[in-house]
Amino acid sequence: MSAIVVENLAKRYGDVEALRGISFEVSRGEVFGLLGPNGAGKTTTIKILTGLTKPTSGRAIVAGFDVVKEAAEVKRSIGWIASEVIVDDELTGWENLEIQARLAGVKNWRERAAELLRYFGLAEAANRLVGKYSTGMRKRLEVAMALLHGPEILFMDEPTVGLDVGARMGLWEVIRQINKDFGVTVLLTTHYMEEAEELCGRIAIINKGRLVAVGTPGELKAKYGVDVVELEVSKPVDPSKLSPFGEVVVLDGRVVVKTQRAEEKLADIVKAVDGIKSVRVKKASLDTVFINLTGASIEGEHADIKRLYARVRWARR
Amino acid sequence: MWLMLVAQPLMWIVFFGNSLAGLPRGFLAQYFGVENYLAYMIPGMISISVMTMGMFASMSLVFDKRLGYLKRVLTTPTPKSAVFLAKAAGAMTRGLLMVPVILAVGAVLGVGYRVNPASMAMWALGLVLAGLGFSALFTIFTVNTSDVHAPGVINNFITMPLMFTSTALFPKEFFPQWLRVISDFNPLTYITELGRNALVYGMPPDIKALLAIAAFAAVTITVGVAVVEARLEAD
Numbered sequence: 001m002s003a004i005v006v007e008n009l010a011k012r013y014g015d016v017e018a019l020r021g022i023s024f025e026v027s028r029g030e031v032f033g034l035l036g037p038n039g040a041g042k043t044t045t046i047k048i049l050t051g052l053t054k055p056t057s058g059r060a061i062v063a064g065f066d067v068v069k070e071a072a073e074v075k076r077s078i079g080w081i082a083s084e085v086i087v088d089d090e091l092t093g094w095e096n097l098e099i100q101a102r103l104a105g106v107k108n109w110r111e112r113a114a115e116l117l118r119y120f121g122l123a124e125a126a127n128r129l130v131g132k133y134s135t136g137m138r139k140r141l142e143v144a145m146a147l148l149h150g151p152e153i154l155f156m157d158e159p160t161v162g163l164d165v166g167a168r169m170g171l172w173e174v175i176r177q178i179n180k181d182f183g184v185t186v187l188l189t190t191h192y193m194e195e196a197e198e199l200c201g202r203i204a205i206i207n208k209g210r211l212v213a214v215g216t217p218g219e220l221k222a223k224y225g226v227d228v229v230e231l232e233v234s235k236p237v238d239p240s241k242l243s244p245f246g247e248v249v250v251l252d253g254r255v256v257v258k259t260q261r262a263e264e265k266l267a268d269i270v271k272a273v274d275g276i277k278s279v280r281v282k283k284a285s286l287d288t289v290f291i292n293l294t295g296a297s298i299e300g301e302h303a304d305i306k307r308l309y310a311r312v313r314w315a316r317r
Numbered sequence: 318m319w320l321m322l323v324a325q326p327l328m329w330i331v332f333f334g335n336s337l338a339g340l341p342r343g344f345l346a347q348y349f350g351v352e353n354y355l356a357y358m359i360p361g362m363i364s365i366s367v368m369t370m371g372m373f374a375s376m377s378l379v380f381d382k383r384l385g386y387l388k389r390v391l392t393t394p395t396p397k398s399a400v401f402l403a404k405a406a407g408a409m410t411r412g413l414l415m416v417p418v419i420l421a422v423g424a425v426l427g428v429g430y431r432v433n434p435a436s437m438a439m440w441a442l443g444l445v446l447a448g449l450g451f452s453a454l455f456t457i458f459t460v461n462t463s464d465v466h467a468p469g470v471i472n473n474f475i476t477m478p479l480m481f482t483s484t485a486l487f488p489k490e491f492f493p494q495w496l497r498v499i500s501d502f503n504p505l506t507y508i509t510e511l512g513r514n515a516l517v518y519g520m521p522p523d524i525k526a527l528l529a530i531a532a533f534a535a536v537t538i539t540v541g542v543a544v545v546e547a548r549l550e551a552d
Contacts, residue, residue, distance in 0.1 A: 053551075076394050088386070
């Protein structure tokens with residue numbers, strides 16, 4: 001049985017169509033990633049699946065329950081972690097867990113809370129005010145709070161935003177561990193490619209409220225990955241000379257060729273153009289899949305590649 | 318927080334209360350039923366404070382939205398109405414905390430209380446109901462907003478008219494006919510009169526006043542629960 005089934009889910013906020021009918025399934029025990037640029041509809045999807053908002057149309061089944069008709073049962077079966085750390089700074093770690101236990105209706109929570117605090121290395125800090133915790137500790141406390149009632153499915157909305165490299169890798173480890181140790185299905189959203197590649201068994205890429213691809217990172221790379229050859233040139237280039245190699249985008253002073261097996265074609269590409277100042281090759285990765293699927297080509301317009309890269313770089317900050 | 322809690326009634330009592338200290342005794346006795354305006358004013362001030370503190374219910378809810386904490390709550394099976402009732406109960410508690418403070422200020426300023434125990438018990442119950450009712454009323458108007466200024470604005474639109482159309486500060490005998498009508502529908506009037514009976518006049522409890530407050534609380538809480546279940550969003 002699937003942990004999550006989403007069918008034609010759509011959400012409209014006034015004039016804005018945040019989701020335009022997406023469908024996907026997540027199996028039990030999977031770590032599933034929702035990938036997309038800012039505003040793609042990732043957070044809206046999580047909000048619907050966690051019962052924070054109702055879909056305009058479509059259906060979603062989480063842990064076997066309908067998110068609209070059986071919202072309370074869904075909420076008993078899930079844990080949720082926000083992109084911003086949401087804990088009460090004026091309480092201790094232990095008190096935060098107590099409130100979570102009461103909100104979630106967990107009766108015998110003390111033993112499990114103590115166990116979770118040990119598991120996440122917070123036992124020593126349990127009675128300190130959370131306001132004094134480091135960001136990494138607060139995030140771990142939040143994960144402990146989300147696991148307190150033993151959820152089947154954990155939703156993590158951009159879990160590593162704002163964490164330093166060490167804390168981020170620590171959290172990756174935590175996500176892998178809880179998936180393994182507690183058998184928790186994880187659905188996370190991210191716009192970090194390497195995070196998706198590192199953690200997720202399968203990935204769904206969404207863009208402008210539509211699902212554009214689903215698969216394992218390997219499948220996505222094989223299917224949608226393009227190698228990018230970027231040439232810096234001193235004089236104008238006739239694109240038709242390069243078009244046999246793949247899709248060509250000409251910018252001022254630069255030419256970008258989207259191709260396959262770039263290393264084999266590189267010599268021919270360089271021969272076909274005069275006045276090359278420099279050459280850069282970017283091999284297919286989830287990055288190029290992402291650009292390929294959410295960038296200009298999918299909208300049928302040859303947009304400025306530079307802007308696309310900038311957008312990705314910006315999204316990574 | 319505490320400064321605001323204590324300062325506001327203190328200013329009213331010390332400055333406003335004393336501005337009427339010079340009224341002739343006979344006049345006070347005839348129209349206010351007391352020899353000291355402060356004694357008349359103290360129960361009114363307590364009512365006003367309990368009402369004003371209701372604002373904290375909606376303020377707390379707005380901040381929970383702002384800080385995202387409401388999302389944490391609403392991803393658990395805890396119903397929205399429980400959040401609403403908790404906010405109302407919290408603000409009511411803040412209101413009740415003011416009662417001993419104001420009573421003490423009155424005593425220090427020389428108000429002699431004439432206490433009727435049965436009335437006191439009923440007044441205490443009335444204050445709990447009024448606190449819940451006012452908190453619910455404030456929250457109903459700010460369920461849909463996450464604007465931190467909204468509770469303050471709503472506060473003025475609710476507390477000012479209710480305060481001046483009630484008998485919290487002046488007796489009904491001073492009012493023109495239309496104001497008396499409004500005053501008779503104003504919950505603040507009833508909780509104030511309940512307090513005056515218990516504390517100043519030493520009179521037996523007025524069941525009708527308590528019922529009026531109970532009705533007010535029942536209506537605001539019922540409407541509030543319905544509105545919150547239908548409209549409250551996490552952000």
